[in-house]
Amino acid sequence: MNLAQLLAERGFFITFVNTEWIHKRMLEASATNTNSLVSRGDTDHQLEQRRSKIRFLCIPDGLPPDHGRFSNVAEYMVAVQKMSPALEQLLRSRSSTDDGKYSFPPITCIVADCNMSCTEQVATNMKVPRVIFWPLCAASSICQLYANFLMSEGHIPVKITEANNPGKLITCLPGNIPPLRPTNLNSLYRAEDPTDIPFNALLYESKISSKGEYVLVNTFEELEGRDAVTALSLNGCPALAIGPLFLPNFLQGRDTTSNLWEENDSCLTWLDMQQPASVIYVSFGSLAVKSQEQLQQLALALEGTGQPFLWVLRLDNVDDKPVVLPDGFEERTKDRALLVRWAPQVKVLAHTSVGVFVTHSGWNSILESISMGVPVVGFPYFGDQFLNCRFAKDVWDIGLDFEGVDVDDQKVVPKEEMEDILKRMMRSSEGKQLRENALKLKECATRAVLPGGSSFHNLNTFVKDMAEKATA
Structure with a gap:
């Protein structure tokens, strides 16, 4: 959505297509959040972005309304790969129409998430360029784009028993990325059965991800290097x-995002009352879950640090069950803690009072922490989070993590280890150095991203090229 806003500012009309399931959640969130998305009325259940040439449309994903989607990744990935007919029908029917305040011209290119192979045939049929957008870091994107190559080299499916074998380091990938451990790869590559549905869905996406006329990556050259980005172009x-x-x-100062959860801005007022760099911020994103036992250990560790903390506890942080905190925990920490749903x-x-971010290490969260100069404690759960966590610690030197969680994502990290890591981050010279690295x-x-910068220049180059293609 941030990309859509930046393109709209540069003159593009944007048609933002979601599945009906995601669109419904956005509608519900827009009714409670003070953000830049507003409903256009109850009759058509449509959204629009304030002051922008952006419309939001949706298509069915073929799954029943009560399907868990992300709780059953296999069925969801297969469903998404079959959405080409519905997507093409939608785009053709709404390609040149009056939508609200604006008259939308014909569609001239499709910007597709890297896991939306269904857009390849649609772009071919509509004779428009297909732009592949990698929302992951460049290194993770390379691991996904070259999945079939990794399989031919015997690196995937990943055998967890060989994860710590130094002879199994992966050095065959392009882009001058650091050597990778097997467990740095997408967690879906840890399939015990080579016929595993999500594993093979990613192999298929890997093939289609090379079929595009442009590649855009949500990273910056100064962080990962130009070679890593260039490696994402196979053709x-x-x-x-x-x-x-x-x-x-x-x-x-533009609020362009639309969260799928109701936000709580009161936490900013609470942060105003805390000392600089004193608060531990804990959030595991919108999808990651932890066991009840793990969250209890984390609660006791936060209590043991003696530091103020802001903890985002979603209603579904424990497999759609309410979180049960240790007896007396909230009473004992009420003078220095704030718990919110989002x-x-x-x-x-x-905010100047935040000293460290305890995160699931999703790429958006890592990139946001880097951009705000906040060091991280990584606690990965799924997908690309294991690579992000490892790079934050060993490559970019802005964080720490917990021992063994990359090998065993079900491991319960004891409160003693968590408390020790948090104290090191908040009070030691090591933690101070990590914060200085993050600020750099x-x-x-x-x-x-400012005028004259590498990303600013690259985005303008893309806009110029697409505008020329549209008028050719």
Whole structure:
């Protein structure tokens, strides 16, 4: 959505297509959140972005309304791969129409998430360029794009028993990325059965991800290097780093995102009352879950640090069950703790009182933390989070993690280890150095998105090229 806003500012008309399930959640969130998305009325259940040439349309994903989607990844991935007919029908029927305040011209290109192979045939049939957007870091994107190559080299499916074998380091990938451990790869590559549905769905997406006329990556050259971005072009098409995509909007005070959860801005007032760099911020994103036992250990560790903390506890943080905290925990910590269901994360990370971010290590969260100059404690759960966590610690030197969670994502980290890591981050010279490193990367990220910066220039290059193709 940040990319859509940046393109709309540069003159594009944007048709943003979601599944009906996601669209419904956005409608519900727009009714309670004070953000830039508003409903156009109850009759058509449509959304629009304030002051922007952006319309939001949706198509069915073929699954029943009560399907868990992300709780059954296999069925969801297969369903998404079959959406080509519905998508093409929608785009053709709404290609040149009056929508609200604006008359939308014909569609001239399709920007597709890297896991939306269904757009390849649609772009071919409509004779428009297909732009592949990688919302992951460049290194994770390379691991996904080259999945079939990794399989031919025997690196996937990943055998967890060989995860710590130094002879199994992966050094065959392009882009000058650091050597990878098997467990740095997408967790879906840990399939015990080579016929595993999500595993094979990713192999299929890997093939289609090379079929595009442009590649855009949500990273910046100063963080991962131009070679890593260039490696995402298999057919000679341009590949450009244009991130962090949220940052230009944030720096200009524009609220462009639409969370799928009701935000609690009161936490910002609470943060105003805390000392600089004193608060531990804990959030595991919108999908990651932890066991009841793990959250109890985390609660006791937060209590043991003696530090103020802001903890985002979703209603479904424990497999759709309410979180049960240790007896007396909330009473004992009430003078220095705030627990919320959701929070405006970028605003929280930008606050001077936040000293560390305990995160699931999703790429958006890592990139937001880097951009705000906040070090991280990684606690990965799924997908690309294991690579992000490892790079934050070992490559970018902005964080720490817990021992063994990359090998065993079901491991319960004891409160003693968690408390020790948090105290090191908040009180030691090591933690101070990690924060200084994060602040240096913050400066690099800011320079990249401002006029004259690498990402700013790359995005303008893309806009110019697409505009020329549209008028050719």
